[in-house]
Amino acid sequence: MQHHRITDAELEQVIRFFQAESGIRLSSQKKSLICGRLNIRLNALNIDCYQQYLTFIRQPAHAAEKQLAIDLLTTNETYFYREPKHFEFLDRLFTSWREGRPPAIWSAACSSGEEPFTLSMLMYEHFESRPWKILASDLSQRMLSTAEKGIYPLTRAKELPEAWLKKYCLKGQGDYDGYLKIQGFLQEKVDFRQINLSRPLPLENAFDIIFLRNVLIYFDPEAKERLIRTLLQHLKGSGLLILGHSESLNGMNLPLKAIQPSIYQKAIQHGEH
Numbered sequence: 702m703q704h705h706r707i708t709d710a711e712l713e714q715v716i717r718f719f720q721a722e723s724g725i726r727l728s729s730q731k732k733s734l735i736c737g738r739l740n741i742r743l744n745a746l747n748i749d750c751y752q753q754y755l756t757f758i759r760q761p762a763h764a765a766e767k768q769l770a771i772d773l774l775t776t777n778e779t780y781f782y783r784e785p786k787h788f789e790f791l792d793r794l795f796t797s798w799r800e801g802r803p804p805a806i807w808s809a810a811c812s813s814g815e816e817p818f819t820l821s822m823l824m825y826e827h828f829e830s831r832p833w834k835i836l837a838s839d840l841s842q843r844m845l846s847t848a849e850k851g852i853y854p855l856t857r858a859k860e861l862p863e864a865w866l867k868k869y870c871l872k873g874q875g876d877y878d879g880y881l882k883i884q885g886f887l888q889e890k891v892d893f894r895q896i897n898l899s900r901p902l903p904l905e906n907a908f909d910i911i912f913l914r915n916v917l918i919y920f921d922p923e924a925k926e927r928l929i930r931t932l933l934q935h936l937k938g939s940g941l942l943i944l945g946h947s948e949s950l951n952g953m954n955l956p957l958k959a960i961q962p963s964i965y966q967k968a969i970q971h972g973e974h
């Protein structure tokens with residue numbers, strides 16, 4: 702395989718391209734990661750340099766290649782029952798919610814789907830097959846295709862309670878040894894959609910709970926605040942916004958109250974119930 706060198710100017714252009722598309726500014730220190738991921742596409746397309754590749758993906762006819770480049774540059778690490786405190790918190794909350802309408806939840810950067818499926822297991826524990834759905838979205842089409850299949854290596858479920866693994870997942874056999882499959886009745890409860898959080902949101906409804914975990918860390922402070930303000934328009938009064946443990950909204954003047962580290966509640970606006 703040919704290894705293509707990237708100039709500093711080309712690196713900056715790749716960084717700017719990805720920032721314009723995703724809102725995330727990659728550090729130039731990630732040069733080897735960026736090249737490692739894109740080099741394979743230059744080879745596949747027989748393109749000689751990054752400059753040419755950038756020109757190629759900017760052409761409307763090559764939108765699919767552009768999406769592939771975006772997919773390759775996103776960081777998608779995730780697993781089932783990640784950051785258990787959030788699920789424990791919701792477990793307590795849902796116990797007192799049981800009689801009411803099941804909450805509307807959006808997992809807004811769901812990667813390959815482990816987060817919304819963990820949430821759907823928790824929802825099922827409390828609300829069973831009553832009418833409820835979880836919206837799960839991501840920028841990466843590649844991740845969404847994986848999520849839609851609902852097949853995962855068992856190693857991604859190390860943190861998942863054993864009882865949930867048995868109840869909600871099928872164990873793979875033969876070729877699928879070492880894999881799990883999400884049960885059909887649970888898969889039906891999650892709707893996957895491609896949504897770019899850096900663009901106007903194609904949503905009309907509001908949610909009781911929005912998960913926005915482990916994606917803000919890549920946004921600069923301005924883009925971060927802009928995104929939170931947009932998301933707030935889709936969060937009901939007293940609804941919850943849940944961020945990753947290493948993320949915070951410190952220094953922003955927002956109608957949100959921290960009720961636990963990384964769990965925020967929206968203030969009820971005038972005229973809202």
Ligand SMILES: C[S@@+](CC[C@H](N)C(=O)[O-])C[C@H]1O[C@@H](n2cnc3c(N)ncnc32)[C@H](O)[C@@H]1O
Pocket residue numbers: 722723724725775776777778779780783809810811812813816838839840841844896897898899913914915916945
């Ligand atoms: C590290 S994963 C987090 C997955 C999951 N929320 C968790 O905490 O385990 C970050 C995800 O954010 C997605 N992402 C990055 N920029 C985005 C954008 N502008 N709009 C939507 N999703 C984005 C990436 O594709 C990636 O799947």
